Amino acid sequence: MKNKILYLECHSGISGDMTVGALLDLGADRKVLEQALKSLPLDGYSIEIKDVFKSGIRACDFHVKLDAAHENHDHDMEYLHNHALHDAQTQIQHTHAHQQEASHDAHAHQHTTAHAHEYTIAHPHHQEASVHDHCTHAHEHTARNLNDIIAVIRAGALTENAKKLAIRIFKILAKAEATVHGKRIDEVHFHEVGAVDSIVDIVAAAVCIDNLNADAIIVSPLTDGQGQIRCQHGLIPVPVPAVAAIAVNEGLTLKSSATRGELVTPTGAAIAAAVSTGKSLPEEYKICKMGFGAGKRDYETAGILRAMLIEPAFSDTWDTILTLETNIDDCTGEALSYTMQLLFEAGALDVFYVPIYMKKSRPACLLKVICRPEDRTIMEAIIFQNTTTIGIRASQSTRTKLERRILAIETPWGMADVKCCTHGQETYYYPENDSICRLAAANKTGFPEMYHMVQAYARDACRSK
Incomplete structure (x- = not known):
């Protein structure tokens, strides 16, 4: 039986809404998605699904429409790139700083009347407030921590696989935010990714991927732009820090382009990292179906994410495997032999040792276990219980079987x-x-x-x- 492979072609970058649009266009069940989203304990939004044209190509546009209290201007190009806005912000900040300095002796924390006109500029992926007409008060977004978001996901009427995938995506984001801001994961409070539209994007992507039920998912290198983009504290380089952190933490491959701007969003990068089961397509394959997801921002590039369902041209079968490995330099040969026996009895696909040298030139061995992803917990338990290791590395990949x-x-x-x-x-x-x-x-x-x-x-x- 030939396996069904989902391929995400990220030549114009990737974002949450682009992913959902591409998967819906590919054939994910819209009714299943709508029912899943309605079951979430969230309000302040509606969704709109329609066809649009990007560079002459018809694509599906998945749009999370927010009410005024939740709007984040994520797709406002003038907001993201307008230098006049930046100059105005700088002037206001300087004015406010001088006023604070002048009034410091009178009252260290007294706000001047000019402060009433201050607005907050925030990156669309770390959004704390909305900006209206560049001069109005900010609407504060609800900040949620990881446990808050997990509770929202678990409360929805989603399949277990969809819930696990959505939670995994948010955990990848939490780890990246913790890396960027120098905090523990439990200390991270999400702003944009905790906002309604991003929860909807991520849950929708998880539901659609689960609904398509592919045997493997291949993600191309993520093509990003260059230059800078506006954030809460000024201009930051592309790829933005959260995307760069995800690339480091999860081993994503990025590819630079000449486009000035942000093509890969943290949400898109987290989805790519969470769903990918491999990086290489079959040498020969058949395209069964294609779908196109539209991005909201207008750059020189087409601004679409192409998703394809493909089958290997030959009758090989594909599955996903997990490789567990650990370096051990203080364990007896008898214990290692017994561990191998237990691992095979528990269903390991293969177990082997490689001689290595470790710190202080100690002879040691590299234990490697190939198993099914669902057997990870039992395999790690056997290794921890029967060897002296205190850490196990894991990597997931696809396997071609004749x-x-x-x-x-x-x-x-x-x-x-x-x-x-x-x-x-x-x-x-x-x-x-x-x-x-x-x-x-x-x-x-x-x-x-x-x-x-x-x-x-x-x-x-x-x-x-």
């Missing part, structure tokens, strides 16, 4: 089990070790000779049918 079956073949030397594997138009035959050992002993023949005789016989017998 279609296989075991054939029981009557040969001139006796019955033999032969593994039959298919790749494209080619079929390969691999006699099972136990069968060859038994036949070699019974026929008083060397192992290599018996192996090749059984292999050739099985190949000729199967091809003649």
Whole structure:
């Protein structure tokens, strides 16, 4: 059975709304999405889904429409890039600073009348307030911590897979924000990513990905722009700090372009990091369906995210595997041998050791375990309980497996089990070790000779049918 692969092509960057639009255009069930969003304990928004044209290409626009109290101007290009606005902000800040200095002796914390006209400039991904006409008071957004957001997600009528994915995306964002601001994850209070529109974007993306039920998800390198973008404290470089932190923490691959501006948002980067199960497409594949998601900002680039459902051209099967590894320099060989036995009994796909040298030139071993992602907890428990390691690294990837079956073949030397594997138009035959050992002993023949005789016989017998 051929596997279904979801491919996200991020040549124009990626954001939360672009992702949702592309997945809906690809075939994610709109009714399932709408029901899931309605079940969340959130208000102050509505959603609009429509077709738009970006660079002459029809794309799906997923728009979270906020009421006045929640508007964040994320797509206001003049707000993001207008230098006159920046100059006005600087002038007001300087005026306020001089007024504060002049009044310091009278009252260190007294606000001058000019302060009543101050407004807050905030990056769309760290939004604390809204700016209206560059001069009105700010509308403060609700700041939420990670536990608050997790509670919102868990309260919704989502599948367990969709809930887990949405929570994983927010945890990636929390880790990035903690890195940028030098805080613990539990100290981080989200602003833009805790705002209504970002919760909706992330939950919607998780619901759509779960609904499409792909066997693997491949994400291309994330193409970002260059230059600077406005934030709460002035201008910051692209990629913005949160995106850069996600790239470091999660091993994302970024690609620079000539476009001046932010193409990859923290929400988009977090989604890419959370869903990706691999980086390489099959060498040959068939495109089953395409979808296009529209971005809101107008840059020189097309501003679309293309999503594709593809199948390998050959009959290989794909699945997702997890590799666990740890360096151990103070554990006995007997303990390691027993650990390997337990890991295999618990369902590990493979377990092996690699000789290494560690600190102070100590001989040691690298323990590597390949397992299914759902078996991670039991595998780590076995390793911690039976070795001296205090840390385990994990990485997820896709695996290509040839279609296989075991054939029981009557040969001139006796019955033999032969593994039959298919790749494209080619079929390969691999006699099972136990069968060859038994036949070699019974026929008083060397192992290599018996192996090749059984292999050739099985190949000729199967091809003649």
